[in-house]
Amino acid sequence: MSRKVRIAQLSCGSEYSGVQKEIYEAAESVDAEVFFPDIALADVERAVDTFGLDVRSADLKLMIARGKALVEGTVDADGVFIGTCFRCAEAAIVRNELRRYIHEHSRLPVVSYSFTERTTAGTLLTRMEALTTIARRRALLAREEQTGITMGVDSGSSTTKAVVMKDNEIVGTGWHPTTEVIKSAESVVADALEMAGLTREDIQAVGTTGYGRFLIGKHLGADLIQEELTVNSKGAVYLAGHQRGASTVIDIGGMDNKAISVLDGIPGTFTMGGICAGASGRFLEMTAKRLGVDITELGPLAMKGMGKNVPMNSYCIVFGTQSLVNALAAGSSREDVAAAACHSVAEQVFEQQLQEIDIKEPVIMVGGTSLIEGLVYAMGQLLQTEIVVPPHSQYIGAVGSALLASGFIKGE
Amino acid sequence: MAKVFIYPATSLILSDLVARFGHKPLGAALGIRERIQTAGVDSPPLQITPEEPKRGLKYAAVEVPSGVRGRMAIYGPLLEEAEAAIIVTDADLAFGCMGCARTDELILFSLRQSGIPILELKYPANEEEGVQFVAAVKKFLDGLENGGET
Numbered sequence: 001m002s003r004k005v006r007i008a009q010l011s012c013g014s015e016y017s018g019v020q021k022e023i024y025e026a027a028e029s030v031d032a033e034v035f036f037p038d039i040a041l042a043d044v045e046r047a048v049d050t051f052g053l054d055v056r057s058a059d060l061k062l063m064i065a066r067g068k069a070l071v072e073g074t075v076d077a078d079g080v081f082i083g084t085c086f087r088c089a090e091a092a093i094v095r096n097e098l099r100r101y102i103h104e105h106s107r108l109p110v111v112s113y114s115f116t117e118r119t120t121a122g123t124l125l126t127r128m129e130a131l132t133t134i135a136r137r138r139a140l141l142a143r144e145e146q147t148g149i150t151m152g153v154d155s156g157s158s159t160t161k162a163v164v165m166k167d168n169e170i171v172g173t174g175w176h177p178t179t180e181v182i183k184s185a186e187s188v189v190a191d192a193l194e195m196a197g198l199t200r201e202d203i204q205a206v207g208t209t210g211y212g213r214f215l216i217g218k219h220l221g222a223d224l225i226q227e228e229l230t231v232n233s234k235g236a237v238y239l240a241g242h243q244r245g246a247s248t249v250i251d252i253g254g255m256d257n258k259a260i261s262v263l264d265g266i267p268g269t270f271t272m273g274g275i276c277a278g279a280s281g282r283f284l285e286m287t288a289k290r291l292g293v294d295i296t297e298l299g300p301l302a303m304k305g306m307g308k309n310v311p312m313n314s315y316c317i318v319f320g321t322q323s324l325v326n327a328l329a330a331g332s333s334r335e336d337v338a339a340a341a342c343h344s345v346a347e348q349v350f351e352q353q354l355q356e357i358d359i360k361e362p363v364i365m366v367g368g369t370s371l372i373e374g375l376v377y378a379m380g381q382l383l384q385t386e387i388v389v390p391p392h393s394q395y396i397g398a399v400g401s402a403l404l405a406s407g408f409i410k411g412e
Numbered sequence: 413m414a415k416v417f418i419y420p421a422t423s424l425i426l427s428d429l430v431a432r433f434g435h436k437p438l439g440a441a442l443g444i445r446e447r448i449q450t451a452g453v454d455s456p457p458l459q460i461t462p463e464e465p466k467r468g469l470k471y472a473a474v475e476v477p478s479g480v481r482g483r484m485a486i487y488g489p490l491l492e493e494a495e496a497a498i499i500v501t502d503a504d505l506a507f508g509c510m511g512c513a514r515t516d517e518l519i520l521f522s523l524r525q526s527g528i529p530i531l532e533l534k535y536p537a538n539e540e541e542g543v544q545f546v547a548a549v550k551k552f553l554d555g556l557e558n559g560g561e562t
Contacts, residue, residue: 013477118462
């Protein structure tokens with residue numbers, strides 16, 4: 001039995017929000033334990049003084065002292081979970097600065113989260129799983145080359161993707177909207193195998209990721225079932241040819257978004273947003289539908305428009321879409337509306353998620369939405385950098401899974 | 413015997429002083445004890461459930477962070493019950509501390525708005541101030557309308 005991964009919790013308000021039990025449950029479900037770094041009361045003021053952030057809340061002072069203890073090595077941990085109440089400005093400053101401090105002064109993986117009383121263990125599961133994966137599977141995550149014949153399947157909320165890889169090359173792909181999770185997976189697997197000219201028996205190892213990873217992993221007898229934060233990071237730097245050094249991975253998904261600060265292919269800090277549909281691929285799907293174009297046509301359409309010409313009153317998928325409809329009624333062009341929708345999604349991700357990680361170039365956009373060039377352009381404008389969209393970026397989870405699964409081939 | 417809210421609510425020293433001078437201290441121990449003794453809930457600190465921040469909506473709006481509302485679900489009823497209050501400002505962490513500055517502001521404001529007798533004292537910095545501190549607390553408690561049972 002492997003040792004439990006020890007996750008240090010630095011938080012303010014988790015008990016009084018009634019979510020501490022959920023945090024414990026999420027950690028337990030991935031065989032990890034959450035603990036509060038033990039420090040002396042006398043050390044708190046000293047730590048706050050040397051940290052230099054003069055906060056008033058005592059629990060935030062305690063957070064800072066605990067964070068310093070982790071960096072100074074007086075307390076051992078495998079990963080760090082930083083959590084504070086959603087909408088607390090003072091806590092947001094501490095959460096952000098502490099996250100940056102730990103990231104810069106240690107090798108500890110950090111995830112930060114702002115919770116409400118509605119936060120559940122399910123919401124936290126993928127984040128906790130990523131922390132434990134980074135701690136447990138550093139050797140596997142260091143893999144830079146795919147060997148043998150492996151398959152990766154990504155069961156996402158909107159689409160299911162499969163990739164067959166052979167000797168470090170993608171030889172087969174499959175893509176299907178997710179309807180029934182297992183049936184969708186079977187369809188994409190069949191397509192990928194057919195394209196590769198291989199059969200299921202030829203596959204030496206299988207990796208699964210995405211929302212349906214456990215279900216399809218069991219169904220396919222997968223060797224590796226892993227959350228999408230580490231898998232997508234690995235897939236992104238692999239496809240972008242940037243496996244060493246720092247990079248930033250942005251994946252705007254159908255249901256949630258991931259922003260990951262990566263070092264040598266391993267996530268350092270990451271955020272995962274899943275509260276607002278206005279910051280997801282769904283918003284763009286709805287816009288495409290309203291404009292009467294296929295989602296694949298939305299990007300080129302947006303590139304011809306000027307988003308600034310359309311007043312957007314809200315990021316919300318309902319009220320934001322209403323703004324777009326009003327603009328069309330007032331005579332705005334479809335191109336301008338498409339550009340405004342792309343800008344709206346990019347701006348919300350920029351404001352709400354990218355502030356939680358350190359942006360380091362290259363910035364790599366992956367996932368199906370990375371094929372919407374209007375969205376990539378809008379993100380590039382906001383970040384003032386050229387965004388890298390690697391080939392096969394829509395298959396990122398499947399590629400990452402196939403790459404990592406090769407570590408499970410017998411004899412590897 | 414008057415019900416006296418103490419601030420910081422976690423201060424055992426302050427709680428003890430109020431009790432010694434014949435009054436009922438209202439603080440964290442009381443608020444938390446209510447929940448420990450309720451059947452079917454976990455031992456502290458897990459006894460607080462997501463229901464508390466919802467109950468806290470009585471004292472703070474929905475846009476107020478859940479941690480503040482959760483704390484107010486515990487302290488709010490005590491504030492309503494209080495007939496007097498002792499507030500110690502600039503207290504050392506070891507004396508007793510309230511974790512959240514925003515909750516502090518709301519509690520202190522609520523107390524000052526309530527119209528009940530309040531004694532506000534600065535945390536003593538030396539022994540001489542300590543003696544004056546205890547004397548001031550005693551005088552305040554003795555002077556409460558329903559006090560003097562000691």
